[in-house]
Amino acid sequence: MRRFLVAGNWKMNTTRATGEDLAAALAANAPAAEDGVEVLVCPPYPYLVPIADKTSGSAVSLGAQDVYFEAGGAFTGEVAVDMLKDVGCSHVIIGHSERRHVMGETDETINKKVKAAIAGGLTVVLCVGELLSDREAGNTEAILDGQMAGGLADISEAEAASIVIAYEPVWAIGTGVTASPEQAESAHEHLRKWVASRYTDAFSEQIQILYGGSVKPDNAEVLMGQPNVDGALVGGASLKADLFIPIIDAARKLSA
Numbered sequence: 001m002r003r004f005l006v007a008g009n010w011k012m013n014t015t016r017a018t019g020e021d022l023a024a025a026l027a028a029n030a031p032a033a034e035d036g037v038e039v040l041v042c043p044p045y046p047y048l049v050p051i052a053d054k055t056s057g058s059a060v061s062l063g064a065q066d067v068y069f070e071a072g073g074a075f076t077g078e079v080a081v082d083m084l085k086d087v088g089c090s091h092v093i094i095g096h097s098e099r100r101h102v103m104g105e106t107d108e109t110i111n112k113k114v115k116a117a118i119a120g121g122l123t124v125v126l127c128v129g130e131l132l133s134d135r136e137a138g139n140t141e142a143i144l145d146g147q148m149a150g151g152l153a154d155i156s157e158a159e160a161a162s163i164v165i166a167y168e169p170v171w172a173i174g175t176g177v178t179a180s181p182e183q184a185e186s187a188h189e190h191l192r193k194w195v196a197s198r199y200t201d202a203f204s205e206q207i208q209i210l211y212g213g214s215v216k217p218d219n220a221e222v223l224m225g226q227p228n229v230d231g232a233l234v235g236g237a238s239l240k241a242d243l244f245i246p247i248i249d250a251a252r253k254l255s256a
């Protein structure tokens with residue numbers, strides 16, 4: 001059975017102090033290994049080191065929100081895979097819709113980042129998702145196919161074993177509008193079939209596919225209860241322990 005992953009994407013939020021308090025609360029409430037639930041937090045770069053102090057020795061994993069594909073050198077403002085490893089990251093989010101639509105990242109850039117992260121030993125949370133206009137035009141699956149093909153270009157099944165997919169419909173991110181459980185399941189089922197046709201049926205049954213977009217304590221259980229939904233990538237509700245812990249608990253309950 002696939003394990004659940006509940007991931008918090010803090011985006012450009014928290015201070016050092018509020019981030020440390022949040023991480024300490026999560027570390028104290030992290031599920032035991034036998035709960036079948038992994039928990040991940042992705043703070044802003046400057047807080048990775050102090051947050052690592054709070055999560056180390058706990059079951060909470062640490063991730064970054066982005067990474068650059070070059071190993072090092074004259075790339076002002078960028079951060080390399082080895083730097084993330086050096087400060088204790090096991091995961092990195094790549095291709096988040098805000099990187100795609102605010103920063104203009106292309107599938108080609110995302111693919112380079114995915115390859116560099118996997119080669120460097122990080123687990124990648126690769127985000128895909130359609131705009132409202134894509135959905136209204138009936139293009140959701142075509143957009144997802146394009147983002148999957150672009151992001152995973154020239155990536156073998158062995159390499160893809162270090163990838164978690166996050167389906168995040170752009171119209172549901174930070175809007176308070178959540179995809180219905182049926183909409184989420186339909187997209188997840190489609191993504192799993194895409195993985196089966198690109199790789200193998202067996203691999204498609206293993207890969208974790210998270211849902212993201214206005215996940216909250218009151219909708220987490222029904223969303224994660226869908227057969228092809230293996231967890232959540234949570235933005236707003238990951239910033240408060242009393243909202244994020246109930247989402248972790250919903251995954252715990254489903255995996256019991």
Ligand code: PGA
Nearest residue numbers: 173174213214234235236
């Ligand atoms: P949200 O963000 O939970 O605030 O909608 C999700 C995300 O962007 O990962």
